[in-house]
Amino acid sequence: MLTERTPRVAAARKLLRRAGRDKAGRFLVEGAQAVREAVSGGARVHEVFATGTALSRNADVVSFAEGRGIPVTLVTDAAAEGLSETVTPQGLVAVCDLVDVPLDTALQDARLVAVLVNVSEPGNAGTVLRAADAAGAAAVVFGGDSVDPHNGKAVRASTGSLFHLPVARERDLTVVRKALAGLTLLAADGHGELDLHAPEAAEVLAGPTAWIFGGEAHGLPATVLEAADHRVRVPLYGRAESLNLATAAAICLYASAAALRPIQGSRITDRA
């Protein structure tokens, strides 16, 4: 049984931090559902650590992983706690290769893309990733100073969607903008000139588009707003002053999905 002092466990613990993940090219995936998604979703899973309790509770996931040739190793409760960021550790943690892909690979032939710019809150970022997956987006780009999509809280909030569609990271927003050439750029902005529910918007949404979403506190930088083809606002019919990022993003992406549906019924890419 491996303890928290075993070098393999100590090395895995470094993956809790972004610097450690980027250096090793690996990250941690916690919990039965997420581990199953990682194994089945095509991520390269190196090994799984499990406590005795987790082994008996999640026999299905454990044999699923072992069936794919992934070693499952028993660890102490303390070792599992050290690899967990949650209040109630599930005792089941997988070590995987980072899943992000180069920007051009992610965007190839894409018709609907979600781009996060300086979204620092991992729960929000993961929830947008989940909504983008559900709405049939072809890819999600984590741009500028956005959180790492491999952050533990972001992975949990994505509920497996991190393994479902191509995710790219790029700090340089000029590079992101160049890679999005050919897509109509829609900046989500509460003060945007185009109303999401206006008839003109439906025409725009039926073409190949990239939605750009900013962080909750500051919204999108002025340069990004100016570079976009349209600044689109989710109309507020009642007295609410705003919507939170994840809610607004889901409404925007589903408006796109509805507009693209007559063109293509499922995942929205030219390749499909």
Next chain:
Amino acid sequence: MLTERTPRVAAARKLLRRAGRDKAGRFLVEGAQAVREAVSGGARVHEVFATGTALSRNADVVSFAEGRGIPVTLVTDAAAEGLSETVTPQGLVAVCDLVDVPLDTALQDARLVAVLVNVSEPGNAGTVLRAADAAGAAAVVFGGDSVDPHNGKAVRASTGSLFHLPVARERDLTVVRKALAGLTLLAADGHGELDLHAPEAAEVLAGPTAWIFGGEAHGLPATVLEAADHRVRVPLYGRAESLNLATAAAICLYASAAALRPIQGSRITDRA
């Protein structure tokens, strides 16, 4: 300066619990933005407790409240902490009358209503309330074993929307169902037979409707699903297995807002 032992502060502390709120008919509103919304939103605010720091930081809100004849009393940091449920107490807490109204009052002439059934997580409930406000719903009903809309976390997640539109509470779902007579009942359900983006759905959404949302863990009870006119699913175009409650509710309510928009541009009620 009032301390945590002052009877008025001790009495206010009992409002942190649902039983205390229901007994006193009052609840607590914390933070500058929420206190401002309470004072301006027509809630009956009895008094405001503020620490010295909060008084100097929020002079505008304090004078706004005093201008409306609401007493603002200086309290110790310990007293303010005792009235707070947040990790970083803001030192500004208002004591208000409960804002919920009778079911029939809330639903009068309503064309678009959101009904929560057994939604126990306060953050989710508050986020749905905010989305319902934004989408122009006429009222929100907290039905069955749903959380109290006056719960501190629900109030914070609603970001003022609790004061923007009529909110009703009713434990007995039979009573809720009778009160919704005249509205088409749409049960949001991942396995529903009606696709939200199908052309048939647009017709349904253009009429007077009540959306019914269940809790995240168990969804809607079978009896509620059966009693609904339609069970509506948010289509999943990608590989995500589901959406979270607040996201799904926002997408459903905004689909209604889009369908009702040609009929009425702003808040969606026959009275408007």
